Amino acid sequence: MKVLAAVGTTHSTAYDGTSYTRGGTVDRADVGALVQSAADGDAAAWKSLVDGLGPLVWSVARSHGLSDADAHEVYQTAWFRFAQHLGRIREPEKTGSWLASTARNECLKLLKASRRWTPTDDPQLLDRPSEDRTPEESVLDSEEAAAQTERVRLLWQEFEELGERCRQLLRVLISSPPPSYQEVSAALGIAVGSIGPMRQRCLRRLRARLEARGTK
C-alpha cells in the first residue's frame, strides 16, 4: 500500500545518513481542511498547500519534457486556477489530483501549441538543473560531500537515460512528499492499477543500469 503522504515542508538533509526526514506534520488527509481554511482566508494554510503539493505540480511539468519557460507557465497556471477555484472545488481532499490533472492538461496544450513532441527525447531538457540553488545544493557544494554529490549525479544521469515512459512515471513518483497513486494517475492519465507494475519495471531497469555501472 502506498503510504498517505504528508503535506508540509519537506526537510531533506540528504546523504548525511542520519537526519533524513520527510514531510511535515500535516497528513494528506488534512488537505481538505487546509483547502477549506485557505478558502476562508487563511494564508498559512495556502502556503502549506503550496509547499505540500507544489513539488507534485512541478514534477508533472518536468515529466512532460517542456522547456523551462513552459514548465514555469504550467506551474503558475495550475496554482492561479486553483486559487481562483478555492471554495468551489467539489472534493477538496482530492486537490492533489485536481492540481495534477490541471497541470497535465496545460502540458498537453503547450506541447500541441508548439508541436514540441521531440524534446521529450532530448535528455538535455530534463538534465538541466533549475537555476535556483537550494540549501541542499549548498550542502553538496562542501568538500566532504563531493563523493555523495557524484553519486547523486550518477543516479540522476542513469534515471535520465531511461526510456521516456519510465522517466515520466518516475519523475512524478519521486516528487516530495510522495504522491498518491490517484495523483499520479491524474498527472499522467494512466490507470491507477497499472502504476504499481510500471513502477516496478522502471525501478528495476534503473537498478540494473546502476549495477552495470558498478554504482548500484
Add this chain to the structure above:
Amino acid sequence: MSDLNDEYDAYDEYDGADGHGASGAYDERDEELHDGLVEEELRQAAAILDPVPAGLRRVAVDAFVLRDLDARIAELTFDSLVDGIPVRGETDPPRMLTFSTDAVTVDVEVTADGLIGQLLPPGPAGVEVLSGPRAHARLTADDMGRFAGEAPPAGPFALRLRTGREVVVTEWLRA
C-alpha cells in the same frame, strides 16, 4: 511501516553486500524493498537537482490573492488550440477562446498584435486583464460588448469583467 531512516540504513548495508547480483539471491520481498530504496534515493536526488525554483514557489504563495469568491467563473468552452480546425497555409493563427457562465459568454481572440473580445449578451463592462498576482491592464467594453487591448504579457492570463449585474472572471489560461 518502518521508519524511513531504518530503510535508508538498510540500503547502506545493501551497498556493502557482495554477490547481490546472483540470480535468486533475493526473494521478491527483498526486491521490493530495494525498489523502494532506489525510489527514495531518487526522490532525494530530485529534491537536490530539480526542485521547484524558489522564485516560482513564491509566485504560487503570492497567488493566494487571486482567490475570488464573489466572482462567477467563466469556464473555457472553446479553445482553437484544442477544438479548432487548422487552416492550411496559416502559420500563426490567432488563438480563439470562448469562456462561458450560465448567463454570459466571452469570446476572445489573441494574436501577437493584441487582444480583442466580445461580451455576450452585448453590453458595457469594465475589463481587467490579469497576468498574475500583480500586473494588469484595464479595458472597457463598449455598448456592443466589444473590447480591445494589447496582447497579454507572456504567462497565464485571465479577464475580470464587471458588468452592471455581476463580476465574471475567466479561467486562468496561458495565451
